């Protein structure tokens with residue numbers, strides 16, 4: 001993929017979806033096998049080095065990932081430890097090994113490291129998270145991931161897209177506060193109606209693909225990881241600490257939050273996103289207004305970081321994010 005930020009962690013699967021069997025996911029423009037052992041979660045390109053079988057169709061046996069085609073067994077470091085056809089004593093050449101990728105299980109997601117630098121200890125995350133009870137849902141949307149992510153700091157769509165479920169949301173946005181912390185940015189605001197009543201809204205985004213949004217008393221976290229340049233894996237996890245606390249029914253709280261947000265709100269957002277033009281926002285051609293400051297800040301930061309990233313096989317970034325292309329949006333040009 002051309003538009004990836006490198007040397008960072010990407011969430012690629014919900015933890016709950018990776019059970020005893022390996023699985024194959026398409027993310028970041030490639031296919032990866034993920035598997036779980038007593039030692040944690042592991043990741044590698046999905047194709048077997050022998051003759052290309054999909055390792056996600058294999059099994060985990062004796063702590064090894066086992067290919068479904070000819071049964072080669074891979075240790076968690078990728079070493080091909082056994083080729084059944086050659087007998088137990090046969091030496092296995094290094095060429096048969098799997099190139100594993102750093103992976104970890106955190107915050108309700110499986111993450112892989114994308115980049116050549118040594119991985120950091122783990123992904124940045126939101127400070128008040130409580131992952132003891134998680135109910136989640138995920139889908140593939142036909143939208144460029146940057147479009148999904150920029151929307152986490154866009155609130156003036158709420159009364160128009162989600163008005164049926166947010167009757168308290170006014171159309172005018174006031175009290176905009178923007179906090180730029182580099183790879184982490186946040187925006188809060190009020191959606192005020194003609195009677196002066198307001199609904200508080202807030203969003204926080206951690207580069208590259210994590211977001212947390214609060215509308216009134218409902219908060220959710222989600223990731224928007226690219227499947228490829230055209231599609232995005234949208235995966236939300238709902239925690240009871242993000243909902244109204246009702247003692248004793250934490251699962252019900254989390255499930256209700258999932259239902260309201262993912263089944264109602266996000267379905268409405270998806271319809272808007274999938275009707276957009278393909279690719280990232282053509283920022284220079286957009287008639288921005290003050291309410292767009294959060295989204296504009298995200299796009300600008302994403303462009304800066306993506307342009308600094310060599311990408312897979314030194315892929316050339318598209319015109320919209322080359323380093324020669326000025327990062328045209330000066331937030332000072334967007335009136336406060």
Ligand code: FES
Pocket residue numbers: 048049050051052053067068069070071072
């Ligand atoms: S293709 Fe995997 S063992 Fe042959």
Ligand SMILES: [Fe+2]
Pocket residue numbers: 157158161162265269
């Ligand atoms: Fe929305």
